[in-house]
Amino acid sequence: MTKHTVSINLDGREYSLETGRFAKFASGAVMVRCGDTMVLVTAVASEKESKDIDYLPLQVEYREKTASAGKIPGGFLKREGRPSEKEILSARLIDRPIRPMIPKTWSYDTQIIAQVFSAEPAVDPDTLAAVGASAALLISDIPFHGPISEVRVGRVDGEFVLNPSYDDLKNSEMDITVGGTDSSIVMVEGECKEISEDLFLEALEFAHSNIKLLNTLQKQLAELYSLPKREFVDNTPSDELISLIKETINEDLDNYVHTVTTKSERSAWRNRLFENALEKVKEANSEATDEEIISLTKATETIIGKLEKSSMRKMILDDGKRLDGRTLKEIRPIACEVGLLPRTHGSALFTRGETQSLTTVTLGTKNDEQMVDGLMPLYTNRFLLHYNFPPFCTGETGRMSGTSRREIGHGNLAERALKILTPEQTDFPYTIRIVSDILESNGSSSMATVCAGSLALFNAGVPMRKPVAGIAMGLIMEEAKFAVLSDILGDEDFLGDMDFKVTGTTDGITACQMDIKIEGLSLEIMKTALNQAKEGRFHILSIMNETISTPSEELSPYAPRFTTIKIPQDKIGAVIGSGGENIRAITRDTGTEINIDDNGTVTIAATNAEAGNAALKRIEMSIKPPEKGEIYHGEVKEIKEGLGAIVEFLPKRQGLLHISEISKERVENVSDILNVGDKIDVMLVDMTYDGKFRLSIKALTMTPEELAAANERNAQHNREREQRGGRDFRGGGRDRDHRDRDRERRR
Numbered sequence: 080m081t082k083h084t085v086s087i088n089l090d091g092r093e094y095s096l097e098t099g100r101f102a103k104f105a106s107g108a109v110m111v112r113c114g115d116t117m118v119l120v121t122a123v124a125s126e127k128e129s130k131d132i133d134y135l136p137l138q139v140e141y142r143e144k145t146a147s148a149g150k151i152p153g154g155f156l157k158r159e160g161r162p163s164e165k166e167i168l169s170a171r172l173i174d175r176p177i178r179p180m181i182p183k184t185w186s187y188d189t190q191i192i193a194q195v196f197s198a199e200p201a202v203d204p205d206t207l208a209a210v211g212a213s214a215a216l217l218i219s220d221i222p223f224h225g226p227i228s229e230v231r232v233g234r235v236d237g238e239f240v241l242n243p244s245y246d247d248l249k250n251s252e253m254d255i256t257v258g259g260t261d262s263s264i265v266m267v268e269g270e271c272k273e274i275s276e277d278l279f280l281e282a283l284e285f286a287h288s289n290i291k292l293l294n295t296l297q298k299q300l301a302e303l304y305s306l307p308k309r310e311f312v313d314n315t316p317s318d319e320l321i322s323l324i325k326e327t328i329n330e331d332l333d334n335y336v337h338t339v340t341t342k343s344e345r346s347a348w349r350n351r352l353f354e355n356a357l358e359k360v361k362e363a364n365s366e367a368t369d370e371e372i373i374s375l376t377k378a379t380e381t382i383i384g385k386l387e388k389s390s391m392r393k394m395i396l397d398d399g400k401r402l403d404g405r406t407l408k409e410i411r412p413i414a415c416e417v418g419l420l421p422r423t424h425g426s427a428l429f430t431r432g433e434t435q436s437l438t439t440v441t442l443g444t445k446n447d448e449q450m451v452d453g454l455m456p457l458y459t460n461r462f463l464l465h466y467n468f469p470p471f472c473t474g475e476t477g478r479m480s481g482t483s484r485r486e487i488g489h490g491n492l493a494e495r496a497l498k499i500l501t502p503e504q505t506d507f508p509y510t511i512r513i514v515s516d517i518l519e520s521n522g523s524s525s526m527a528t529v530c531a532g533s534l535a536l537f538n539a540g541v542p543m544r545k546p547v548a549g550i551a552m553g554l555i556m557e558e559a560k561f562a563v564l565s566d567i568l569g570d571e572d573f574l575g576d577m578d579f580k581v582t583g584t585t586d587g588i589t590a591c592q593m594d595i596k597i598e599g600l601s602l603e604i605m606k607t608a609l610n611q612a613k614e615g616r617f618h619i620l621s622i623m624n625e626t627i628s629t630p631s632e633e634l635s636p637y638a639p640r641f642t643t644i645k646i647p648q649d650k651i652g653a654v655i656g657s658g659g660e661n662i663r664a665i666t667r668d669t670g671t672e673i674n675i676d677d678n679g680t681v682t683i684a685a686t687n688a689e690a691g692n693a694a695l696k697r698i699e700m701s702i703k704p705p706e707k708g709e710i711y712h713g714e715v716k717e718i719k720e721g722l723g724a725i726v727e728f729l730p731k732r733q734g735l736l737h738i739s740e741i742s743k744e745r746v747e748n749v750s751d752i753l754n755v756g757d758k759i760d761v762m763l764v765d766m767t768y769d770g771k772f773r774l775s776i777k778a779l780t781m782t783p784e785e786l787a788a789a790n791e792r793n794a795q796h797n798r799e800r801e802q803r804g805g806r807d808f809r810g811g812g813r814d815r816d817h818r819d820r821d822r823e824r825r826r
Contacts, residue, residue, distance in 0.1 A: 083303040087296045089289060090241040092202075096214050096300045106306070107219030111211035113242075115199035117147075120211030124221045125188040128311070133377055136188045137178055141170040141208055147198040148454040164487055165453055169193075169205040171488050172229065173212050175594050176258035176266040180224045181216075184313045189221060198454045201244035206231050209258060214297045220309040226301075227265060228293035229258040232282045234274075239285045245455065252278075255591070257286035261294050264605075265595045267579075270495035273587030276609040280602055316378040320360065324382045327359045328352045332383075336390045340403040342433055342521045343474070345570065353383055388574040395555045395562050402570055403432070410550075410566045410615055415530075415626035417538040424635040425539020429531035431566070431619075433521035435472075438531035440539040442638045443510035444684040445674045462498045464513040466490030466528055472520040489525040490515070496529045496549060496582035496590035502542045508641050508682055511541060522568040523551035525592075529582045534623060539638070540631040547589060548619040549582035552608045556597060563608045565615045581612040585620060639672075642683040642691045650702040651675055656730045661701060668712075669694040701730055705772060707763055708790075710779065715757045724753050726774055728761055734772030736761060741776050765793040 086095035095112045102108035105121035112118075129136055143166055145152045145159065152158055162170070173193065181189070193208035209229035216223040233243030233251035240247050248254050255269030264287055271279070335348040357379050361367075364375060394400055399407055411432030420426040425440035448459040466489045470477035493515065501511065513535065515528035526549030533547045553567035554577035564571055572578050577600070579593040634640075646654065654675060655662045666673055671694040672684040681698060685691035700711060705728075713728035715736075723737040736753075738746050746752060753759070765773035773793070778786055 081304070083300060085296055085299040085303070087292060089292060092242070094207075094210075094293065094296065096211070096296060098214075098218060098300065098304055105215070105219075106221055107215035107217070109211045109214040109218070109300070111207040111214070113207055114202045115197055116195070116202035116204050116207060117197040118193055118195050118204045118207045118211055120191065120193045120208055120215045122189070122191050122212065122215040122219050122221060124190075124219070124309070127187070129186050129188060132186055133381065135178060135181060135183055135185060137174070137181060138188075138190045139170045139174040139177070139193075139212070140191070141166050141173060141193045141205070143195045143198070143204070143454050145454065147195045148200075150454070153452050163451075163453060164491070165451075167484050167487050168491055169208060171484060172205055172256055172258070172266070172268065173209045176209065176227045176229065177212055177216070177225075179265065179596055180227060180260075182222050182224075182313070184315065185222060185311060186314075187221075187309075187311070191215065195454065200455065201246075202242070203231065203245070204454075205229075206242060206256060210293055210297070214300055217297055217301045218305040220306040222308050222311070225260070226294045226297040227258055227260050228290045228297070229256060229266070230286050230289050230293070231256050232269075232286045234278075234282065239282065241285075241289055253282060255279075255282055255286070257283060257290065259287050259290040260598060261291055263595065263598045263600045264290075264593075265598075267591055267593040268492070270499060270590045271588045272499055273584055273589060275587055276606070276613060279588055279591070279609060280606055283605065284602065314378075316382050320375070320378060321382050323359060323363055324356045324379060325386060327356050328383065328386070331355070332386060332390055336387065336394055336402070337400075342569070345402070346474075349383070349387070353380060356383060391570070391574050392555050392557065395564070396557060396560055399562070401564065402568060407562055408565045408611060408614065410618055413619060413622045415534055415623055417534050417627050422637060424638040425535045425537075425541070425631075427531045427534035427538055429527050429534060430519070431523070431527055431530075432568075433519055434524055434527045435517070435519040436515045436524065436527040436531040437518055438513060438515045438528065438535045440532075440535045440541065441512045441514075442539060442541075442634070443512065444639055444672045445508070445510065445682065446672055447510040447512070461504060461510045462494065462501055463511070464490050464494035464497065464515070464528075464532065466493060466525065467514070467516045468520065468524065469517070472517045472524075489528065492525050492580065492590060492592050493528040493532060493549075493582075497532050497536070497543075497547055499589050500544045500547055500584070501536075502544075507542055508643070509541075509639075511536075520569065522570075522572060523549075523566065523580070525549070526551050526580055526582065529590075530619060530623060534627060537627045537630045540634045542630050545584040545586070546620055546623055546628070547582060547584055548616050548623060549580060549590075550612050550615040550619060552579040552581065552612050552615075553577055554579070554600075554604070554608065556600075556604075561604060563604070563611050565611055577608070579608055579612070581609065581616065583613075583616055585617060637686070639684040639686055640688065640691055642685070642695055644681050644683075644695065644698070646679045646681055646698070646702050648677075648679045651677075651679060653730050654681070654698055654701045656701075661730045665694055665697045665701075669697065673698075705729060705732060705763055705766060707766055710760055710762050711774075713759060713761050713774070715753050715755050715759065718749050718753060718755060720749055722749075724749055726759065726761055728763065728772070728774060732772070734761075734763065734774040736774040736776065740764070740774065740778070743777055743780060764789065 082099035084097040086093055092113055097110040101110055101119055102121050105123050107122040110119050191212045195204045206229040213226045217226050231242050232255045233240040233247050234253050235251050253271040258266035339345050339348050360375050360379050414430040416428040419428055423439045424442045427438050429436050448461045450459055466486050468486050513532045517524045529549035536543050551567050553564035553571045553575040555562045556576050576597045577595050582590045669690045671690050674682045683691050683694045711728035713726040715724050716727050717725040725733050726736050727733045761774040762778040764775045764778050
């Protein structure tokens with residue numbers, strides 16, 4: 080196979096597509112390069128047709144090799160494992176614009192694999208992988224109505240930035256990924272800092288102009304090398320079968336579409352229509368074999384679905400009436416409740432029509448942050464949102480083996496919608512985890528998650544700057560006639576031409592996700608959808624605000640409390656202790672979590688004020704100089720029979736607990752009362768002029784009068800020693816070593 084390469088300079092960077100050198104057994108293989116980032120994308124279709132399926136058997140995988148960034152994977156195995164959330168989300172960004180471009184009747188198992196082999200920090204590989212997937216399909220024998228391309232759009236200092244770097248995104252007003260063909264935009268996903276609808280449209284226009292250039296690059300590669308497209312049998316039902324089924328159910332179908340309003344009723348009606356039609360089909364094909372009956376059964380189901388779709392779309396376009404009887408802009412009834420779950424830190428139940436989310440908020444400490452290890456340097460995430468979609472929420476059964484890609488994608492969208500409004504860590508030092516459990520689903524459960532998440536955050540007392548709501552928009556389009564639907568049902572999503580989710584505040588858009596099933600969607604229609612979404616969002620926010628409009632003033636009694644102090648940087652070592660011994664002891668003894676920043680900021684997390692105050696006192700004792708009369712919690716380090724015990728009462732500070740200071744009673748053997756490692760409270764009763772410390776347990780039980788008398792005796796003793804030591808030193812006849820030897824002799 081001959082090597083072919085095409086390239087283009089786009090916004091100051093060179094993009095290249097190469098084929099003919101790598102993965103020659105694949106149906107299509109393209110190495111995409113931008114800067115030092117290189118992604119190999121392969122497309123392969125099986126030789127054998129899968130006849131017993133009624134869906135497009137397409138699988139998309141995206142993998143990031145840590146070696147591409149000069150890193151070795153963490154963990155015990157030291158090799159790449161299951162895909163990370165970043166890899167799953169990137170695979171979805173490829174799948175969503177690619178899938179509609181492959182014929183629905185294509186029944187050969189098809190797999191696209193994108194692998195990152197070289198990664199430059201300034202160039203994210205995910206959009207390159209989407210371009211590579213399109214190019215690989217374009218030059219393969221797999222039928223594909225492409226090309227499509229993807230770009231990322233940022234906006235820094237009022238200027239749009241194409242495929243911004245990670246550093247650019249830190250200062251960007253938006254992070255939007257856009258996919259499209261030459262004629263239309265087919266996929267949008269991203270987050271924004273409350274931008275206007277007009278600015279959003281400008282970003283799409285900017286993206287589309289660059290998408291066309293990348294599509295042209297793919298066409299240049301296809302002109303140099305491409306395989307003839309594989310011929311396959313299009314299993315379209317016959318006209319005779321369509322006419323038979325239409326005659327059988329036409330009247331009942333029209334009645335069903337125009338009168339049935341709930342999901343369960345529609346499901347029951349659909350089953351009856353199918354049974355009646357199948358009975359007629361079997362009568363008309365009484366001599367058919369078992370294999371032919373199976374084929375006719377699937378064809379009947381397909382035809383009924385198409386007839387239902389056509390009837391529903393006609394009703395919406397001609398009558399302005401929807402499946403559940405609403406008008407085009409009407410939002411389903413909404414109910415909001417907060418504080419349902421007493422032991423959680425925050426909770427909310429959001430119900431919109433037949434969609435319901437029960438959402439909880441948990442406040443954690445810095446130790447609860449998620450560590451993310453990928454191509455970029457290790458970083459932590461303090462805001463987490465997890466979305467669960469159990470089978471019962473749609474009235475079905477199913478396996479609950481793990482988190483699905485759909486759950487990860489929907490959770491990520493809701494997370495991006497909310498996190499932009501959360502407080503900075505310096506203002507609210509908690510790790511925040513939101514969990515949305517979908518209890519009922521009939522359209523837009525991810526947007527219900529956004530609304531429930533906002534309510535639960537307010538209920539938890541998180542100082543969110545504003546409430547956030549989300550709405551899903553649909554589209555029905557036939558030639559020049561179109562209708563934009565607010566707050567779509569599940570059936571309207573399935574039978575319609577667009578699923579456009581928009582989240583935001585009263586001041587602008589915070590996140591979006593759009594999938595288009597048709598080509599030729601104009602920006603004018605997009606503008607209509609955005610403005611209608613804004614109206615719906617404002618309506619939802621007004622209802623949410625009736626339930627809770629500001630964050631709760633008090634946190635849950637079960638949430639951790641934070642105490643923050645600033646210590647001198649040169650005292651950090653004293654708090655930590657040798658090998659971390661002191662800080663471990665404090666956290667263990669007080670049941671708290673303690674984090675110390677390099678600048679000396681100490682954060683104490685405790686479940687109650689008593690524990691937090693105890694830890695704070697221990698830290699303060701660790702950094703303040705020893706003070707006579709202060710009580711310390713120390714550890715016995717050494718037993719000296721006949722003399723006493725050596726006690727470490729502060730990190731790296733030891734004093735003598737004389738045998739006479741252990742108890743008011745006479746002590747014969749120190750080891751009868753104390754052992755090495757014992758933790759004891761002692762009072763610092765004396766500090767000698769030469770830096771020695773005398774400790775006492777007995778002083779803790781003395782009356783104030785007894786303690787004052789003992790202190791006076793110690794003071795008199797010190798004065799006498801200091802006078803003797805002072806005369807020796809001032810006389811110049813002895814240095815410190817001589818005085819030390821004298822003291823040893825006197826002992």
